[in-house]
Amino acid sequence: MRGFWKSITDKYGYPKVFITLFLLILCILAVVQKQNLPGLIKDSLVRVGMNGILVLAMIPSINSGTGLNFGLSLGIVCGILAGCISIEMNLFGLKAFFTAILLSIPFSAAVGYAYGLLLNRVKGDEMTIGTYMGFSIVSLMCIGWLLLPFKSPEMIWAIGGRGLRTTIALADRFAKVTDKMMSFNILGEPVPTGTLLLFGAGCVLMWIFLKTKTGVAMMAAGDNPRFAAANGINVNRQRIVGTMLSMIIGGIGIIVYAQSFGFFQLYTGPLMMPFMAISAILIGGASARKASISNVVSGTILFFSLLAISLPVINKMMPEGNLSEVVRIIVTYGVILYALTKVGRDD
Amino acid sequence: MEENYVLKLKNVSKEYFGNKVLKEVNLNVKAGEIHALVGENGAGKSTLMNILFGMPVIHNTGGYTGEIIFEGKKAEIMTPNNALALGIGMVHQEFMLLPGFTITENIKLNREITKQNAISRILGDSLKSLDIEAMRKDSQAALKKLGMNIDDWVPIAGLPVGYMQFVEIAREIDKKNIKLLVFDEPTAVLAESEAEKLLDTMRNLSANGIAILFITHRLDEVLAVADSITIMRDGEQVSEMKRKDATLAKIAQIMVGRKIERVVHEARKYENNGEIVMSIRNLSVDMPGEIVKSIDMEIRKGEILGIGGLAGQGKIGIANGIMGLYKAYGEVYIGNTRLELNNPRKAIESGLAFVSEYRRGVGLLLDTSIEMNIVISSMQIQNRFLKGLFGLKMISLKDDRKIREWAMKMIKDLDIRCTGPDQLARRLSGGNQQKVCIARALTLEPEILFVSEPTRGIDIGAKKLVLDLLVKLNKELGMTIVMTSSELGELRSISDRIAIVYDGKLEGILAPTDSDVDFGLMMAGEYRSKEVV
Incomplete structure (x- = not known):
């Protein structure tokens, strides 16, 4: 039994094993409590599709050697900005959705490039710098959202008429456009097919990228910078490529998230978003130095199903207070803490 | 006769994971003599010193066999503190100094002179205040002994390398009971004039009765100061001689000499007119610890x-x-094209x-x-x-x-x-x-x-x-x-x-x-x- 346990934890890592066990216990409780099981499955699928691309954004940053991208909020802010512009342009539906994505790419790329230059100057401290960079930019944008010259009455404060609202409803714009695409019912609950397909396509594209010459160079630069340099790979450039990609995917990720969620959350909304994505990929078995597509997929499914299922189950057990929120926080930060204690200890 | 020897090592052997790095080494150092220990890299000099200082690396890997006799008594040196208590001091190759501390503070580190104050009387000795004047006086004395004229209250950072070396030595001789001082390649980082001065200092110290164990691979220095010389090779002590018997050539031969197995092929007579595939002109390389200073070389096809x-x-x-x-600086040609x-x-x-x-x-x-x-x-x-x-x-x-x-x-x-x-x-x-x-x-x-x-x-x-x-x-x-x-x-x-x-x-x-x-x-x-x- 002990040997079995050890081989399991060695292979998958503690976070993945514990979270899986926890999820199983919650599922059993859900059955015991006679929860609406198809509903829970639907909630899980929605959350997986919603967050998957944000989690995917961690892949290039981890593999290019800049570690977990705690500064992902920068990309997220770019995505939100692009989304607001698409509304300002008075677009609707899929057109609005894809315009927002296309618009976000140049923003995120420029921000990612600048951020990459910064990270190249602070090698070894990327994750600390990234965290505070993210916090700073989110705070700075709190002023930005007030000052940006948006005019659309849907977005600006009703009273005073200046500055964007804290939450912008997308119900009339592109809320649920991909969730409803090719949607079909299982056990009476709709499946967000389009969003899941989008996540799948993102994974496939990333998988292909990691097999290209640039992808291989990027992974080598992340795995062992001195080796890469000795073999004629420009390590700083690869790190910038990784950072830019991560930001671009983050920007797209938040648009997909908002599409499913139905709202853009401005101001301090993006502040903690990177942490969810980070803990998901860590639960999937990634480390701060290495991550694969399978880490993304399994981590996203485990972490976000956990959140979807824990909410009703725990609230039924303890209706007073918001224990499920506490569980989410413990899992999110606990897993990050565990991963950070492992950094630089593998030799 | 026995008492004359400050340090005697008898049949000291050491294994690292089944790999014998020291084989039955004997070493005898008299009081007040300069004893040189020479050998190539990997000859076992450092391992021997680690044993002498009770470094943890020795005891974590199974200890050593043989005896250390210090001043006629068998000594069990299990930790560096034991070595210090016996009166063995070490001047390190890489300076073990705190750059932000002053010279005095470095010399007196962990051996500070303290005096009582109101708080320490109540809360105990660890809160005593430093007697800076007494510390400075001691440091001055130690520095003077080395012929150093320098303010003892300046920080180490920014001092020339040569001075740092002398501060290290000052720290060791400030220990009152010092009997044996080990110099581990002390001249490696010094300029020629500084090295001269260091050798003079060593002569002075030994004249005062301190035995010196001098590890180096600069053979001219060995001949200049050593009274006796021990040569090691591949973990074995291969020769011990007095200075009067030693010549540069003799030491060099013993140090390197071993059976060369030309296992692979007959030595080809290289031909002077062989085609040159690479020529290196004035190549200098800033590699820390392995600096190349303007080398010219040809590589033949x-x-x-x-x-x-x-x-x-x-x-x-x-x-x-x-x-x-x-x-790197300089020129490297591959055939006739210059390499960037x-x-x-x-x-x-x-x-x-x-x-x-x-x-x-x-x-x-x-x-x-x-x-x-x-x-x-x-x-x-x-x-x-x-x-x-x-x-x-x-x-x-x-x-x-x-x-x-x-x-x-x-x-x-x-x-x-x-x-x-x-x-x-x-x-x-x-x-x-x-x-x-x-x-x-x-x-x-x-x-x-x-x-x-x-x-x-x-x-x-x-x-x-x-x-x-x-x-x-x-x-x-x-x-x-x-x-x-x-x-x-x-x-x-x-x-x-x-x-x-x-x-x-x-x-x-x-x-x-x-x-x-x-x-x-x-x-x-x-x-x-x-x-x-």
């Missing part, structure tokens, strides 16, 4: 050129500089390949498969092992099938022992990791292959395999090989010519069959002054 010398003299810097891993320095990509594109001495740090992607380790350089620089995505040339993907085929061939050709081409490089043994590094270099199909310390950290059986492999490549493919190694025996067994580097400069080029004396003198930087002795 189809030869195995050995580069030897003691650690820290710059031999490692040459290949690293040419390959662009460390900042400080650009690893250009170096590889120009037909050079490099197997680094730092295998796990620079040589391998430890968490990547063997096959990717083998092909990655070629893929990135020569665009091999790639294919288009669905025939699109724009996006080039790695060609898994071709990579696998090539890796299988390499694994078979070089006999890499692994579970398969997708095994992680980390899981291989040292010798097999080295073969993966060589396989990567071969995949580049280089004109000239630079190999640094190819046998470092791998076991004896694998060493021979690696050397045989290099010879095979040289013979069968006509590849020009430049091998840098700390092991002279290994260089002499396969090279056609051996360049010896001393103090960042080329000391000379020898044939492998030349005498031990010549090799010893060259490695000690005394070859040119041979006639004088």
Whole structure:
């Protein structure tokens, strides 16, 4: 039994094993409590599709050697900005959705490039710098959202008429456009097919990228910078490529998230978003130095199903207070803490 | 007679994991004498000192056998504190000083003179205040003894290196009970005039009755100050002599001399008119610890050129500089074209390949498969092992099938022992990791292959395999090989010519069959002054 346990934890890592066990216990409780099981499955699928691309954004940053991208909020802010512009342009539906994505790419790329230059100057401290960079930019944008010259009455404060609202409803714009695409019912609950397909396509594209010459160079630069340099790979450039990609995917990720969620959350909304994505990929078995597509997929499914299922189950057990929120926080930060204690200890 | 000896080591042996690094060493140091301990790198000098100081590395690996007799009594030195209590002091090669502290604070560190104050009377001795005046007086005295005229209240940071060395010594002689002082290559970082001064100081100290154990590989210094000399080689004490019996040539020969097995092939008579594939002009390299200072050298087509010398003299810097891993200056020509320095990509594109001495740090992607380790350089620089995505040339993907085929061939050709081409490089043994590094270099199909310390950290059986492999490549493919190694025996067994580097400069080029004396003198930087002795 002990040997079995050890081989399991060695292979998958503690976070993945514990979270899986926890999820199983919650599922059993859900059955015991006679929860609406198809509903829970639907909630899980929605959350997986919603967050998957944000989690995917961690892949290039981890593999290019800049570690977990705690500064992902920068990309997220770019995505939100692009989304607001698409509304300002008075677009609707899929057109609005894809315009927002296309618009976000140049923003995120420029921000990612600048951020990459910064990270190249602070090698070894990327994750600390990234965290505070993210916090700073989110705070700075709190002023930005007030000052940006948006005019659309849907977005600006009703009273005073200046500055964007804290939450912008997308119900009339592109809320649920991909969730409803090719949607079909299982056990009476709709499946967000389009969003899941989008996540799948993102994974496939990333998988292909990691097999290209640039992808291989990027992974080598992340795995062992001195080796890469000795073999004629420009390590700083690869790190910038990784950072830019991560930001671009983050920007797209938040648009997909908002599409499913139905709202853009401005101001301090993006502040903690990177942490969810980070803990998901860590639960999937990634480390701060290495991550694969399978880490993304399994981590996203485990972490976000956990959140979807824990909410009703725990609230039924303890209706007073918001224990499920506490569980989410413990899992999110606990897993990050565990991963950070492992950094630089593998030799 | 017994009492005359401050320190006697009797039959001291030490094993690291079954590997005997010290074999029954005896060492006798009299009070007030300067005893020189000389030997190549890896001769066992440091291990001996670690034993003398009770360093944890000794006791964590099973301790040693034999006896240490200090002042006539058997001593059990289990920790550095034991050694200090006995009166053994050490002047380190790398300064053990706190840069932000003043000279006095460094000298008195952890031996501060304290006085009572109101709080310490209540809360105990650890809160006593420092008696700075008394500390400064002691420090001044110690510095004066060394002939140093310097304010003792300036911080260490910013002092010239020579001064730091003297502060180290001041700290040791400030310990009142000091009986034996070990100098570990103290002159390595000093300028000539400073070194002179240091030697004078050593003479002074020994005149005051302190025994000095002087570890060095500068043979002229040994002859200048030592009263007796112990020579070590391969963990054995091979000779002990008085200064009057010693000559430079004699020490050099004993230090290097060992049976050279020319196992591999007959020494080829290298021909002066052989085609030159690379000429190196005024090459200087800023590699920390292995600085190269303006070297000129020629590499001939189809030869195995050995580069030897003691650690820290710059031999490692040459290949690293040419390959662009460390900042280099000067000119390197491949044939008639000048190589752009400080650009690893250009170096590889120009037909050079490099197997680094730092295998796990620079040589391998430890968490990547063997096959990717083998092909990655070629893929990135020569665009091999790639294919288009669905025939699109724009996006080039790695060609898994071709990579696998090539890796299988390499694994078979070089006999890499692994579970398969997708095994992680980390899981291989040292010798097999080295073969993966060589396989990567071969995949580049280089004109000239630079190999640094190819046998470092791998076991004896694998060493021979690696050397045989290099010879095979040289013979069968006509590849020009430049091998840098700390092991002279290994260089002499396969090279056609051996360049010896001393103090960042080329000391000379020898044939492998030349005498031990010549090799010893060259490695000690005394070859040119041979006639004088």
